[in-house]
Amino acid sequence: xxxxxxxxxxxxxxxxxxxxxxxxxxxxxxxxxxxxxxxxxxxxxxxxxxxxxxxxxxxxxxxxxxxxxxxxxxxxxxxxxxxxxxxxxxxxxxxxxxxxxxxxxxxxxxxxxxxxxxxxxxxxxxxxxxxxxxxxxxxxxxxxxxxxxxxxxxxxxxxxxxxxxxxxxxxxxxxxxxxxxxxxxxxxxxxxxxxxxxxxxxxxxxxxxxxxxxxxxxxxxxxxxxxxxxxxxxxxxxxxxxxxxxxxxxxxxxxxxxxxxxxxxxxxxxxxxxxxxxxxxxxxxxxxxxxxxxxxxxxxxxxxxxxxxxxxxxxxxxxxxxxxxxxxxxxxxxxxxxxxxxxxxxxxxxxxxxxxxxxxxxxxxxxxxxxxxxxxxxxxxxxxxxxxxxxxxxxxxxxxxxxxxxxxxxxxxxxxxxxxxxxxxxxxxxxxxxxxxxxxxxxxxxxxxxxxxxxxxxxxxxxxxxxxxxxxxxxxxxxxxxxxxxxxxxxxxxxx
Amino acid sequence: xxxxxxxxxxxxxxxxxxxxxxxxxxxxxxxxxxxxxxxxxxxxxxxxxxxxxxxxxxxxxxxxxxxxxxxxxxxxxxxxxxxxxxxxxxxxxxxxxxxxxxxxxxxxxxxxxxxxxxxxxxxxxxxxxxxxxxxxxxxxxxxxxxxxxxxxxxxxxxxxxxxxxxxxxxxxxxxxxxxxxxxxxxxxxxxxxxxxxxxxxxxxxxxxxxxxxxxxxxxxxxxxxxxxxxxxxxxxxxxxxxxxxxxxxxxxxxxxxxxxxxxxxxxxxxxxxxxxxxxxxxxxxxxxxxxxxxxxxxxxxxxxxxxxxxxxxxxxxxxxxxxxxxxxxxxxxxxxxxxxxxxxxxxxxxxxxxxxxxxxxxxxxxxxxxxxxxxxxxxxxxxxxxxxxxxxxxxxxxxxxx
Numbered sequence: 001x002x003x004x005x006x007x008x009x010x011x012x013x014x015x016x017x018x019x020x021x022x023x024x025x026x027x028x029x030x031x032x033x034x035x036x037x038x039x040x041x042x043x044x045x046x047x048x049x050x051x052x053x054x055x056x057x058x059x060x061x062x063x064x065x066x067x068x069x070x071x072x073x074x075x076x077x078x079x080x081x082x083x084x085x086x087x088x089x090x091x092x093x094x095x096x097x098x099x100x101x102x103x104x105x106x107x108x109x110x111x112x113x114x115x116x117x118x119x120x121x122x123x124x125x126x127x128x129x130x131x132x133x134x135x136x137x138x139x140x141x142x143x144x145x146x147x148x149x150x151x152x153x154x155x156x157x158x159x160x161x162x163x164x165x166x167x168x169x170x171x172x173x174x175x176x177x178x179x180x181x182x183x184x185x186x187x188x189x190x191x192x193x194x195x196x197x198x199x200x201x202x203x204x205x206x207x208x209x210x211x212x213x214x215x216x217x218x219x220x221x222x223x224x225x226x227x228x229x230x231x232x233x234x235x236x237x238x239x240x241x242x243x244x245x246x247x248x249x250x251x252x253x254x255x256x257x258x259x260x261x262x263x264x265x266x267x268x269x270x271x272x273x274x275x276x277x278x279x280x281x282x283x284x285x286x287x288x289x290x291x292x293x294x295x296x297x298x299x300x301x302x303x304x305x306x307x308x309x310x311x312x313x314x315x316x317x318x319x320x321x322x323x324x325x326x327x328x329x330x331x332x333x334x335x336x337x338x339x340x341x342x343x344x345x346x347x348x349x350x351x352x353x354x355x356x357x358x359x360x361x362x363x364x365x366x367x368x369x370x371x372x373x374x375x376x377x378x379x380x381x382x383x384x385x386x387x388x389x390x391x392x393x394x395x396x397x398x399x400x401x402x403x404x405x406x407x408x409x410x411x412x413x414x415x416x417x418x419x420x421x422x423x424x425x426x427x428x429x430x431x432x433x434x435x436x437x438x439x440x441x442x443x444x445x446x447x448x449x450x451x452x453x454x455x456x457x458x459x460x461x462x463x464x465x466x467x468x469x470x471x472x473x474x475x476x477x478x479x480x481x482x483x484x485x486x487x488x489x490x491x492x493x494x495x496x
Numbered sequence: 497x498x499x500x501x502x503x504x505x506x507x508x509x510x511x512x513x514x515x516x517x518x519x520x521x522x523x524x525x526x527x528x529x530x531x532x533x534x535x536x537x538x539x540x541x542x543x544x545x546x547x548x549x550x551x552x553x554x555x556x557x558x559x560x561x562x563x564x565x566x567x568x569x570x571x572x573x574x575x576x577x578x579x580x581x582x583x584x585x586x587x588x589x590x591x592x593x594x595x596x597x598x599x600x601x602x603x604x605x606x607x608x609x610x611x612x613x614x615x616x617x618x619x620x621x622x623x624x625x626x627x628x629x630x631x632x633x634x635x636x637x638x639x640x641x642x643x644x645x646x647x648x649x650x651x652x653x654x655x656x657x658x659x660x661x662x663x664x665x666x667x668x669x670x671x672x673x674x675x676x677x678x679x680x681x682x683x684x685x686x687x688x689x690x691x692x693x694x695x696x697x698x699x700x701x702x703x704x705x706x707x708x709x710x711x712x713x714x715x716x717x718x719x720x721x722x723x724x725x726x727x728x729x730x731x732x733x734x735x736x737x738x739x740x741x742x743x744x745x746x747x748x749x750x751x752x753x754x755x756x757x758x759x760x761x762x763x764x765x766x767x768x769x770x771x772x773x774x775x776x777x778x779x780x781x782x783x784x785x786x787x788x789x790x791x792x793x794x795x796x797x798x799x800x801x802x803x804x805x806x807x808x809x810x811x812x813x814x815x816x817x818x819x820x821x822x823x824x825x826x827x828x829x830x831x832x833x834x835x836x837x838x839x840x841x842x843x844x845x846x847x848x849x850x851x852x853x854x855x856x857x858x859x860x861x862x863x864x865x866x867x868x869x870x871x872x873x874x875x876x877x878x879x880x881x882x883x884x885x886x887x888x889x890x891x892x893x894x895x896x897x898x
Contacts, residue, residue, distance in 0.1 A: 426865035
């Protein structure tokens with residue numbers, strides 16, 4: 001739910017890089033807060049200050065060639081009588097370098113075909129603020145109610161003409177319910193509503209040079225326009241999301257199992273010019289998610305599956321100048337593009353002497369498949385890859401302090417990457433969209449790459465609290481395309 | 497995996513109540529009530545273009561009806577283009593209905609109207625060049641590489657079948673004191689005169705020129721850059737659209753007919769002189785293109801008398817002229833300018849003169865993805881001279897006639 005900035009996720013920086021009680025709780029990621037009433041997280045508080053730096057061309061071209069930033073997190077739990085509370089606040093200030101083909105979107109993504117693109121490589125600046133909270137209310141021994149709530153906002157600014165100021169705001173609320181029987185079984189159900197809003201306003205620093213841009217409709221299909229002279233005004237993204245989830249938790253003295261399934265329906269209307277309210281398109285997205293988690297003394301496992309289907313809907317619209325109307329009227333709407341994405345990841349961790357033991361070994365795997373189609377003239381983008389990794393974690397006691405060393409090596413195999421474009425782009429200035437933009441995405445998916453990451457964490461206990469210093473680095477090198485990607489992350493965390 | 501993918505897609509589609517995208521059939525009826533000619537086009541080229549996506553479909557009508565299938569809902573411009581030839585005279589017809597909302601199967605009526613053809617001279621290379629023939633010690637003058645490029649400067653398809661080209665006979669310029677055997681009631685001021693009428697072949701449907709395309713007529717459609725021959729060292733004209741070759745020219749043996757390039761037709765030749773080649777002056781002439789209102793026929797030839805001699809000439813009605821460009825020898829010769837408004841108020845020349853391998857090319861700029869040439873009927877404003885004569889300068893399109 002929180003606003004995420006693309007970037008460090010490009011390469012693996014260690015699956016266990018954020019080791020804290022909340023992340024390791026099976027119920028924390030379900031969206032069902034009421035489950036925490038039966039499975040509360042151990043009380044904790046932490047403050048974290050971090051910095052990230054990432055550089056390299058092995059990534060999706062809209063994400064840019066460089067990324068650096070700082071982030072701050074305050075997080076903790078509390079109990080008020082029998083009510084369990086959890087809250088978190090995040091702040092980030094980041095810079096992205098060398099991002100391409102995006103004028104408008106705070107966070108470009110495959111499922112959003114309606115935006116403005118240019119061919120000028122640009123830097124971006126971002127600030128984000130995320131607030132999230134959960135509360136679990138027990139109702140006797142067998143029932144519990146819960147509530148999830150969140151508020152995020154962010155600001156982005158493109159630094160090269162056509163430059164853009166973007167504002168994004170999300171509000172989330174989700175009630176939930178759980179039922180427990182025979183001590184071992186917990187059944188949960190939750191619903192949620194999220195309202196997302198984004199407003200992007202393009203401007204020019206040099207007003208004497210109008211900038212040619214593409215009004216994108218999907219898979220490279222676009223119309224040429226210009227920023228300057230009042231042609232392109234603000235874009236608004238208004239999104240409503242509703243969600244329903246079901247969870248089942250089975251617990252014995254030896255194991256803790258949780259399986260969940262979730263369905264999310266999203267509708268996003270893209271509107272140009274707040275005054276004229278010109279409808280540019282709509283996306284309808286269905287997301288199906290399933291997750292499975294196992295916690296045993298020596299064995300941990302997590303499996304997550306997600307399938308997204310998005311319809312890119314274009315409107316037949318006219319500008320009605322009739323008295324009393326004087327605005328755009330949608331005459332019909334058609335699904336002109338579709339976007340299907342499958343994400344799957346699995347992780348298994350073996351701890352010979354349990355969670356607190358000195359050694360842990362793990363394997364993980366990730367699968368990604370994207371299949372997009374523009375109906376007519378038919379264009380397609382297909383890409384998929386699979387990645388597997390081996391990792392080991394070693395905890396070394398040094399007096400009262402502890403050093404944790406995590407090492408992971410992985411290999412990514414590109415399974416497919418093909419872009420077929422059968423339309424035409426009339427503007428000579430925008431030919432790079434079909435010649436560079438989308439072909440580079442296909443090439444990225446098809447790339448084979450090896451990666452390695454190392455993380456060092458040093459815990460220093462101070463009475464009942466501790467300081468944790470984290471340093472991590474990762475490097476990915478593709479085999480069949482040029483470029484690479486490396487990143488480092490430094491953080492200081494105070495736990496109390 | 498494929499099955500899983502399909503199952504997941506099915507679940508998601510059901511859940512999202514996907515609206516299947518339908519296509520529609522658009523029937524275009526062509527209203528020919530404004531066509532006064534007895535001959536109407538056999539068919540029309542019908543185009544439906546989405547105003548947002550700029551995607552288009554093109555079909556050929558059967559008589560005055562066209563059916564376009566597979567049209568997605570949207571707002572479209574529907575346009576037609578056709579032509580018909582009667583007595584060797586080609587007329588172009590077009591029509592457009594803008595902003596048609598196609599939400600279901602639809603019928604659109606488009607009125608066909610006479611098109612005022614917006615054809616213009618794009619580039620004229622008349623100066624010729626110097627070359628040294630194999631084995632020769634001195635340079636010679638070369639002029640068989642002259643060419644004339646015509647450009648469709650409009651948004652309509654124009655059939656160039658029957659288009660005439662010629663140069664104005666300069667002896668006819670000083671009308672004062674001259675007499676002309678024009679039919680009674682005709683005013684000499686309404687005419688210019690030529691001695692050769694060359695005509696694009698075709699039956700009215702063979703040579704459509706799309707917006708932004710040009711075609712080239714060469715004196716001789718040969719590769720004039722080959723080594724070891726007598727073709728000079730200038731341009732490869734072996735793939736142009738037409739060449740000025742006739743049976744008479746072939747018979748006299750001075751020119752080589754390129755079998756891959758259609759020959760222009762001799763619409764009319766005044767007098768009895770033999771035509772050795774269509775050589776226009778290497779110091780420039782007054783060039784005109786026109787669609788004749790009246791059939792080109794020998795009986796239309798007239799004579800003019802300058803008080804000393806009489807000359808046979810063929811009259812061209814000024815109102816039929818589509819474009820005219822007056823080029824001369826040098827600045828000093830501008831005092832001999834032949835004609836003014838509305839044909840050409842300007843006068844231009846290639847500064848290095850004849851055999852300089854220079855040309856005159858019309859200026860233009862790209863708008864909405866198409867080159868739009870300047871046409872103010874003043875060649876001083878509209879043209880500039882070039883030291884590198886080129887076919888389709890600026891990368892304009894070539895017609896797909898072959």
